[in-house]
Amino acid sequence: xxxxxxxxxxxxxxxxxxxxxxxxxxxxxxxxxxxxxxxxxxxxxxxxxxxxxxxxxxxxxxxxxxxxxxxxxxxxxxxxxxxxxxxxxxxxxxxxxxxxxxxxxxxxxxxxxxxxxxxxxxxxxxxxxxxxxxxxxxxxxxxxxxxxxxxxxxxxxxxxxxxxxxxxxxxxxxxxxxxxxxxxxxxxxxxxxxxxxxxxxxxxxxxxxxxxxxxxxxxxxxxxxxxxxxxxxxxxxxxxxxxxxxxxxxxxxxxxxxxxxxxxxxxxxxxxxxxxxxxxxxxxxxxxxxxxxxxxxxxxxxxxxxxxxxxxxxxxxxxxxxxxxxxxxxxxxxxxxxxxxxxxxxxxxxxxxxxxxxxxxxxxxxxxxxxxxxxxxxxxxxxxxxxxxxxxxxxxxxxxxxxxxxxxxxxxxxxxxxxxxxxxxxxxxxxxxxxxxxxxxxxxxxxxxxxxxxxxxxxxxxxxx
Amino acid sequence: xxxxxxxxxxxxxxxxxxxxxxxxxxxxxxxxxxxxxxxxxxxxxxxxxxxxxxxxxxxxxxxxxxxxxxxxxxxxxxxxxxxxxxxxxxxxxxxxxxxxxxxxxxxxxxxxxxxxxxxxxxxxxxxxxxxxxxxxxxxxxxxxxxxxxxxxxxxxxxxxxxxxxxxxxxxxxxxxxxxxxxxxxxxxxxxxxxxxxxxxxxxxxxxxxxxxxxxxxxxxxxxxxxxxxxxxxxxxxxxxxxxxxxxxxxxxxxxxxxxxxxxxxxxxxxxxxxxxxxxxxxxxxxxxxxxxxxxxxxxxxxxxxxxxxxxxxxxxxxxxxxxxxxxxxxxxxxxxxxxxxxxxxxxxxxxxxxxxxxxxxxxxxxxxxxxxxxxxxxxxxxxxxxxxxxxxxxxxxxxxxxxxxxxxxxxxxxxxxxxxxxxxxxxxxxxxxxxxxxxxxxxxx
Numbered sequence: 001x002x003x004x005x006x007x008x009x010x011x012x013x014x015x016x017x018x019x020x021x022x023x024x025x026x027x028x029x030x031x032x033x034x035x036x037x038x039x040x041x042x043x044x045x046x047x048x049x050x051x052x053x054x055x056x057x058x059x060x061x062x063x064x065x066x067x068x069x070x071x072x073x074x075x076x077x078x079x080x081x082x083x084x085x086x087x088x089x090x091x092x093x094x095x096x097x098x099x100x101x102x103x104x105x106x107x108x109x110x111x112x113x114x115x116x117x118x119x120x121x122x123x124x125x126x127x128x129x130x131x132x133x134x135x136x137x138x139x140x141x142x143x144x145x146x147x148x149x150x151x152x153x154x155x156x157x158x159x160x161x162x163x164x165x166x167x168x169x170x171x172x173x174x175x176x177x178x179x180x181x182x183x184x185x186x187x188x189x190x191x192x193x194x195x196x197x198x199x200x201x202x203x204x205x206x207x208x209x210x211x212x213x214x215x216x217x218x219x220x221x222x223x224x225x226x227x228x229x230x231x232x233x234x235x236x237x238x239x240x241x242x243x244x245x246x247x248x249x250x251x252x253x254x255x256x257x258x259x260x261x262x263x264x265x266x267x268x269x270x271x272x273x274x275x276x277x278x279x280x281x282x283x284x285x286x287x288x289x290x291x292x293x294x295x296x297x298x299x300x301x302x303x304x305x306x307x308x309x310x311x312x313x314x315x316x317x318x319x320x321x322x323x324x325x326x327x328x329x330x331x332x333x334x335x336x337x338x339x340x341x342x343x344x345x346x347x348x349x350x351x352x353x354x355x356x357x358x359x360x361x362x363x364x365x366x367x368x369x370x371x372x373x374x375x376x377x378x379x380x381x382x383x384x385x386x387x388x389x390x391x392x393x394x395x396x397x398x399x400x401x402x403x404x405x406x407x408x409x410x411x412x413x414x415x416x417x418x419x420x421x422x423x424x425x426x427x428x429x430x431x432x433x434x435x436x437x438x439x440x441x442x443x444x445x446x447x448x449x450x451x452x453x454x455x456x457x458x459x460x461x462x463x464x465x
Numbered sequence: 466x467x468x469x470x471x472x473x474x475x476x477x478x479x480x481x482x483x484x485x486x487x488x489x490x491x492x493x494x495x496x497x498x499x500x501x502x503x504x505x506x507x508x509x510x511x512x513x514x515x516x517x518x519x520x521x522x523x524x525x526x527x528x529x530x531x532x533x534x535x536x537x538x539x540x541x542x543x544x545x546x547x548x549x550x551x552x553x554x555x556x557x558x559x560x561x562x563x564x565x566x567x568x569x570x571x572x573x574x575x576x577x578x579x580x581x582x583x584x585x586x587x588x589x590x591x592x593x594x595x596x597x598x599x600x601x602x603x604x605x606x607x608x609x610x611x612x613x614x615x616x617x618x619x620x621x622x623x624x625x626x627x628x629x630x631x632x633x634x635x636x637x638x639x640x641x642x643x644x645x646x647x648x649x650x651x652x653x654x655x656x657x658x659x660x661x662x663x664x665x666x667x668x669x670x671x672x673x674x675x676x677x678x679x680x681x682x683x684x685x686x687x688x689x690x691x692x693x694x695x696x697x698x699x700x701x702x703x704x705x706x707x708x709x710x711x712x713x714x715x716x717x718x719x720x721x722x723x724x725x726x727x728x729x730x731x732x733x734x735x736x737x738x739x740x741x742x743x744x745x746x747x748x749x750x751x752x753x754x755x756x757x758x759x760x761x762x763x764x765x766x767x768x769x770x771x772x773x774x775x776x777x778x779x780x781x782x783x784x785x786x787x788x789x790x791x792x793x794x795x796x797x798x799x800x801x802x803x804x805x806x807x808x809x810x811x812x813x814x815x816x817x818x819x820x821x822x823x824x825x826x827x828x829x830x831x832x833x834x835x836x837x838x839x840x841x842x843x844x845x846x847x848x849x850x851x852x853x854x855x856x857x858x859x860x861x862x863x864x865x866x867x868x869x870x871x872x873x874x875x876x877x878x879x880x881x882x883x884x885x886x887x888x889x890x891x892x893x894x895x896x897x898x899x900x901x902x903x904x905x906x907x908x909x910x
Contacts, residue, residue: 114588131591133603135846145846146605150591332619351477356517358631359687361596366513366689371593376610379596382628383610416473416689433624 016054016252016260017197017269027253030056035245038209042238043216047245049208051201056248057194060184061212064242067177070170070393071225071234074321075152075404078126078175079183080105081321082222082238085213086190090460091206095453096191099276102215104446105189106323107305107410110372118154126175126183128154131375134387140165149387150375151397152404158390166389170226177223182242193271198250203261205458210245214238220316227394227402232317267455270465272302277445280311283438289339289431294445296344297425300465302448303367304342304413304426309442318402319395326441327357327381327406329434335382336434342413343427349413353429357382360411367412374408381406400436471694473510478502478686486530491663492678493530496554498663500686504562504649504656506701508691511639516661518684520549520599521627522612524674531626532678537613541672543679544758545607546578546828546848548600549630551669551758552679553577555662558638562655563905568638568897571716574664575890578758579743580635582833582851583818586826590848599628602828602848612670626682634659637897641711644691651903652704659686671756671842706902712738713897713910720747721763722886724773726877734910736865736896739817740780740873741855747886756842762852765883770838773885774801777878778810780856783871788858789813797836798878806834810854817855817894865896869910 014022022028031053039046049055063079074081080102087097098104112121114130121127132153137143142164151158151169158167175181187210188194201208215221223236251257277294286308294304307325315322328336338360342349354360357380365371376383377398386398386405397403413428415421428445435441450465480489481499489495498516502509523532524541535541544551557569570576582602585594590602601607617626638645646653663669666678693701719728721744728742746764749755763773774797780789795807811834815821833851842849854875858866873893881887898909 114592131588133591133606137605143605145603145844147603147846148605148609150606330616331622333615334619334621334623335616335625336622337624350475355625356519356629356631356683358597358629359515359517361593362515362517362631365593371589373588373592374596375591376595376599380629382616383595383599383601383614385591385595385601385606385610416475418472434622 017200017267019057019196019198029251031249031251033247035247037243037245040240040243042240043214045212045243047210049201049210049247050249051204051208053202053249053251055187055199055201056250057188057198059187059248060246061187061210062182062184062242062244062246064180064182064239065177065223065236066180066239067223067234067236069176069178069226069230071177071223071230071236072171072175073126073183074224074323075319075392076127076129077102077105077109077323078121078128079185080109080125080189081323082214083185083212084215087211088191089209089211090204093460093462095460095462096193096273098274100278100444101190102221103307103309103323103444104274104305106320106325107307110374110408110410111368111370112373114373122154122172123174124184126181128152128175130154134390136165136389149390150385151387151390152392168391168394171393177236180239184246193273197269197271200267200455201249202257203267203455203458204460206460220314221321224316224318224321224393227317229394232314234316265457268452270450270452272448273451274446275449277447279443281441281443283435283441286432286435286441289429292428292430292443292445294426294428294447296421296447296449297423299421300450301415301421301426302450303415304428304448305446306411306428307444308409309444310436311440311442319392319397319404320407324407325410326435327379327409328432329400329406329436330381331434335380336432338409338411338430338432340411340428340430342415343429344415345417345419345422347417349415364410364412367414372408377406378404378408380409471692471697473689473691476502476688476690480684488530488680488682489684490678490680491665496663498661498684500659501561502647502657502659502688504647504653506648506698507693508644509647509657510689510691511641511645512633513689514634514639515631515687516634516684517631517687519625519627519629519682520552520679521617521682522670522677522679524677526676526678531680534615534618535612535674537609539613539672539674541612541670541674541677542604542608542756543611543670544578544756545600545602545604546582547574547758548594548598548607548611549628549632550574550577550581550598550600552663552681553661554664554668556634556636557660558636559658559660560655560906561658562649565906567654567899567906567908568636568713570636570714572718572890574668574758575743576714576716576892577635579741579760579851579853579892580818582828582848583815584824584827587828587847589826590828598630598632604843604845604849637711637713637894641709643709643711645709646701646707646901647690648701648704650702650704651901652701652707653901654906665751667751667753668757670753672753675753677753708901709899711897711899712894715893715895717891717893719889719891720886721889722881722884724879724881726879726881728875728889728891730873730891732868732873732893734893734895735867735869737858737868737873737893738863738865738896739855739857739894740891741814741817741853742875742889742891743853744887744889747888750888756849759842759849760852761850762836763879763881763887765881765885767840767885770840772836772838773879773881774836775810775854775877775879778854779876781874781876782866782868784874788856788866804836805831806836813857814853814855816857816860820860
């Protein structure tokens, strides 16, 4: 008799680590505690988690700044602008660590639906990117149907001029630093693998800690101020009394948890982690083809996300701060182009270099299997849809310097060969036909690398696959 | 096709009928673009197919073969429901090896003008669809962002002309969840030939510039193919026959010009899932003055915009009421002054595309689907009127109803009392099976 198809489910405990593998009728308890950081400062904080239950993947870290006036967190990423680096450590092992995390969030925040930004993220994270039409007819006055542009839409109405041809939208009171709002960051945002796995804290005998390194206040990357009405260079200090970890722990039936522990003396799972590669370029360098070694040698790389940030000494004078990726500029009315390819294992990812701006966007969609919720001007400066007459916090929304124009030109690559990258690593080819002259840029590449985690007898280890 | 663990490759194809000057336009006698995806032992991911290129709109031509870009104040526009998609008039997908036609959708732009706004939200249309297709669900802003886009107008540092696009081709065959075997050994289609017929300038554009035209440059097809693993390749090479199931779109055309509009077709399809139709005054079609992709209610008087209400709809099969066993009596039948859409007509129309309960994003709203008279699409705040009539034939089993031997009919009591013929575009969504073997292909409808 062949019993190979007969699963022995007697006494079988579902995979409690994997989200989605647990039956809907499994009894579950939740416990919450608000943890103060063991190290708490203006530039760094560390939380130590209790070794109990399973860590709920959407446990939150609350953050806030103390400031004055109507300054807010940047429009695109909200409170994420505070975090320069995040790390999850178990014992001496770094489970996940992302550098320039706030810059990466500039990319990831694109994928949040505008409606969600408007209705939820505004209050949770201070992300407010949401577009709506501004109705101005050809005579320059308000219209019922003729939209002349797209502009940021919150629940506030702009102060409109006498004929309705322009106006200014102020920041919402709920998100102004002067009102000391507190926002939150999900641990699953900090460490994306937690979206799929929940850490069995009770099975870990080592110290589990989350470390956040904050953007220094002196970089002015934390918040933006209202243009003209408020001075540039304000200091937004982190309100240390609000830095807390709202930890949610999940418990199942005690017997089941013990059985799970005894059935799984060794737990292994794979997950993705980002590794940053960063370098600076001048405008002149970007106009000739650059071949960048971005690493990944000997690794399995799921995707590569790139951003080109134009450096600024005054990032607080721009709606998006510096969490941007600059598109080729417009010259004499002509859009510039960005030419790119990815070299891996002596092959080119694309048969012909990618040039078409809409195709770049499509490649981002394919890499993420999700669509960015941004408009054409924001990605590639085509179309002149952003309003030049309706401002937000006095910033001109159609501006490429302080607004949204061409500042979401993130590019993503998805290697398709299912191969380990050879010792040469990945090489990125890129060239811009036009960029803003006489500027310095920071080019970032985040490689999504596959790692394995191993939990054996309470000891945790991880390594790259 | 369970083992598709192999890697994938990107492919980029130039049109096989590429003109020597690399520009393609209906006006210059290149109304058809062909792409040949050769037979190969690989699988095509149908949903990855994109047509990429750049589209320019010109109000007048210039001696160098290009033209003058309209100003944002000029009266020249494209459909705000479609963006670049409006350039497509027909798509035909056939086997490269046997030349057998697998799917052909006529009036493709008309199909998309009803399908796309029904399944995408206004936010999506202003967002990612604007990047990939230049779509903008507002008449004025559409004009500013695409036809009046000055990119390429100055020869200094010109990189490309017009508006870049990368559009997918929503057809039943390409959107099938099954990967498409391109092998020519019997188990696959033997490569694919994708033929796109471009819409005339007078259909794609609307405005008062009588010599306006559009032009395409750098047109390519990109797609992703799966390289089978060794085991899979071995199986693929031995496979001498295969089948593939997909939901195809078939299109039909009829004109109506009476208060008792009757539409009757022998569909010849055995597994019909849904039927929907859209209307437009016939004089608006292929007429540069009007947007030929409007999906309007019936209109009695074009000058005043007087709506001719649809008071009752009956769907039939072989003379019997089916799938609805009752008459759809619209609210306007009892209340002629009502300006709101009839909920039953509306729901059944949306339900014909995809299950109404699963429609999470749509541009259908009281603004875009109502009975308020209008004389021009520029009177709309959003992408235009999104009126239609339709019905789902089978929302339960997914196998559809058999219309192989019996006629499909729609009987509508309308208020169309004036001599103003309307074109009705009927689209049928049905399940089809592609049978492939060494002798060629056969489509079982």
